[in-house]
Amino acid sequence: MARYEILAHTADTGIVAYGSTLEEVFANAAFGMFGLTFGPPAAPVAEERHIEAEGQGLDELLVAWLSEILAIAEIEGLVFTSFRVAEMGQGRVVGTASGSPVEGVELAGPPVKAVTYHDLEVVETSTGWRARVIFDV
Amino acid sequence: MAFRRTGAVTWELSPEGGMRVPGRVFASEALFSKAESDRAIDQVANVAHLPGIVEASFAMPDIHWGYGFPIGGVAATDVDSGGVVSPGGVGFDICCGVRLLASNLDETAFRRHQGLIMGELDARVPRGLGKGSIAGKRLLKAVLERGAAAVLDAGFGVPGDLERCEEHGTSEGADLAVVSDRAQERGGGQLGSLGAGNHFLEIQVVDRIEDPEAAEAFGLAAGMVTVMIHCGSRGLGHQTCTDQLAEMGKAMSRHGIEVPDRQLACVPVRSKEGERYLGAMAASANFAWANRHVLADGTRRAFAAALGTTKLGMDLVFDVAHNLAKIERHMVNGKERTLCVHRKGATRAFGPGHPELPDDLRSVGQPVLIPGSMGTASWVLRGVEGNPAFATAAHGAGRLMSRKKAKKQHTGIEVKRGLEEQGITVRPGSVRLLAEEAPYAYKDVDEVIDVCARAGLAAPVARLRPLGVVKG
Numbered sequence: 153m154a155r156y157e158i159l160a161h162t163a164d165t166g167i168v169a170y171g172s173t174l175e176e177v178f179a180n181a182a183f184g185m186f187g188l189t190f191g192p193p194a195a196p197v198a199e200e201r202h203i204e205a206e207g208q209g210l211d212e213l214l215v216a217w218l219s220e221i222l223a224i225a226e227i228e229g230l231v232f233t234s235f236r237v238a239e240m241g242q243g244r245v246v247g248t249a250s251g252s253p254v255e256g257v258e259l260a261g262p263p264v265k266a267v268t269y270h271d272l273e274v275v276e277t278s279t280g281w282r283a284r285v286i287f288d289v
Numbered sequence: 290m291a292f293r294r295t296g297a298v299t300w301e302l303s304p305e306g307g308m309r310v311p312g313r314v315f316a317s318e319a320l321f322s323k324a325e326s327d328r329a330i331d332q333v334a335n336v337a338h339l340p341g342i343v344e345a346s347f348a349m350p351d352i353h354w355g356y357g358f359p360i361g362g363v364a365a366t367d368v369d370s371g372g373v374v375s376p377g378g379v380g381f382d383i384c385c386g387v388r389l390l391a392s393n394l395d396e397t398a399f400r401r402h403q404g405l406i407m408g409e410l411d412a413r414v415p416r417g418l419g420k421g422s423i424a425g426k427r428l429l430k431a432v433l434e435r436g437a438a439a440v441l442d443a444g445f446g447v448p449g450d451l452e453r454c455e456e457h458g459t460s461e462g463a464d465l466a467v468v469s470d471r472a473q474e475r476g477g478g479q480l481g482s483l484g485a486g487n488h489f490l491e492i493q494v495v496d497r498i499e500d501p502e503a504a505e506a507f508g509l510a511a512g513m514v515t516v517m518i519h520c521g522s523r524g525l526g527h528q529t530c531t532d533q534l535a536e537m538g539k540a541m542s543r544h545g546i547e548v549p550d551r552q553l554a555c556v557p558v559r560s561k562e563g564e565r566y567l568g569a570m571a572a573s574a575n576f577a578w579a580n581r582h583v584l585a586d587g588t589r590r591a592f593a594a595a596l597g598t599t600k601l602g603m604d605l606v607f608d609v610a611h612n613l614a615k616i617e618r619h620m621v622n623g624k625e626r627t628l629c630v631h632r633k634g635a636t637r638a639f640g641p642g643h644p645e646l647p648d649d650l651r652s653v654g655q656p657v658l659i660p661g662s663m664g665t666a667s668w669v670l671r672g673v674e675g676n677p678a679f680a681t682a683a684h685g686a687g688r689l690m691s692r693k694k695a696k697k698q699h700t701g702i703e704v705k706r707g708l709e710e711q712g713i714t715v716r717p718g719s720v721r722l723l724a725e726e727a728p729y730a731y732k733d734v735d736e737v738i739d740v741c742a743r744a745g746l747a748a749p750v751a752r753l754r755p756l757g758v759v760k761g
Contacts, residue, residue: 158693160691160692160693160694165691165692165693207535208538208539211551212535212538215535216535219531219535223471223474223475223524223528223531226475226524227471227474227475227524229418254418258719258721259417259418259485259718259719259721259722260721261692261722261725262485262486262692262722262725263417263418263484263485263486265381265382265486265524265527266381266527266528266530266531267531268356268357268381268552269356269357269534269538269550269551269552269554270355270356270357270550270551270552271356272551286356288356288380288381288382288527289486289692
């Protein structure tokens, strides 16, 4: 199963992420968000950051998780390529994002500015979980 | 969705379902059918659900699919009758906008020094993921409070710059307490930077004057070389909108508001949350005014370094925002009302005589700056009397093709070569990304301008042709 696919959208860019568990679909959505801008991971993992986010309902929680990772990446000048969700429940997700410095990394697509709620979806399927997210770029 | 044609360039959707007002789109047949083929038209109908919206949910001729609001969407809500403010009606790039400088060079003089000037700009204009040209916590605080006036005091630009800037470069009512530490951390080091995506700095020559009187008042003449800068509030604005959207999701149920799309989250303007948003928005707008002011200062320095003189004109023609919500007075059903006018990818266009215009422009109307896509013309228009959409005009060419589709047509290198064959020098932040911003990915800007003129949104003043581009 592909970790994510890119959706075509006239103004912006979105993804559909897949996972066999809810934890995995959250990790793969983050992987897809960085994949849009940077393509497949190129540099070895050198840094790891603790990520914690809160939101009511799975939709809000996914936006909060992705927004938190995006903000930390921009502030610290990192490209994250690997994600792990350690705990999830009661409107809270805790995990890690790992990657390397952004300096010198070539862009494969426009940098993601933000995570939108438009057409947002986190659903359980017969094979696991699927999430659709549109980004503002 | 049954829009019916009500005029040569107007289309209307009568209220249905939860729509409180009609949907009204200004477009030619070709532009309307493009908007119909994606879901932008549905988004016009969704915006019509906002509590307190008056007259219509409008869309400009460059309408295209956004998220929540369409890009090119305009919605005014009646502040004194429960009217709401919606962060999605402003967008993540709060106060994204366009600034135009006019030099005293002509095309021949520019061509003589083109390599040097483009080289200086390439070296001096921070863009892409990189940091900005200036930083400092104390300066950031002043910038969030006072916008372009704060960076003027810090030694950037000239006093005349503020006169020719929408809101004089300072949005009133900034509330720093609402701008999160995260937003300040994210944007703090980015002042004086273009960013990436569709943002740019372009050298253009005035190739046609449509309205000599207005052009003279704006400081434009045929053959004059100009510089257009398009960018916004960078990570600071993006984070502020993200923070506010999360808060507003919770607040909406307290106010008993329901909207057809979570991205349209909104609260009454006259509520604690509404005031918090407007305070945060004003602070982010101040960052954007200051950002364009610093970039213009860097541009002047680059030209001076390349040509060995500072006597190059480089006066500010005007600076406009195209992502902002503003409290303005307008006539509704024959009565003057206080409205919160959201312009998402749309430009304020005050007509002649408006008290907020600088003295030397009051008789002709506000300059409206409409960039085309990379490699195509841009336009300067002027605000006119009787604008049918709360003094608003278009903001650009409007995307036609998804980024994915655009990338399939040609590579970035091919796009760069094609532009250089037309005499347009390109200094991209990323060559690969040029493919997504290629001219064919956008609608024809001349058609957008034609509709603006025919619909009485704004009147053409001058057409600008590109000579060189520094892309984010």
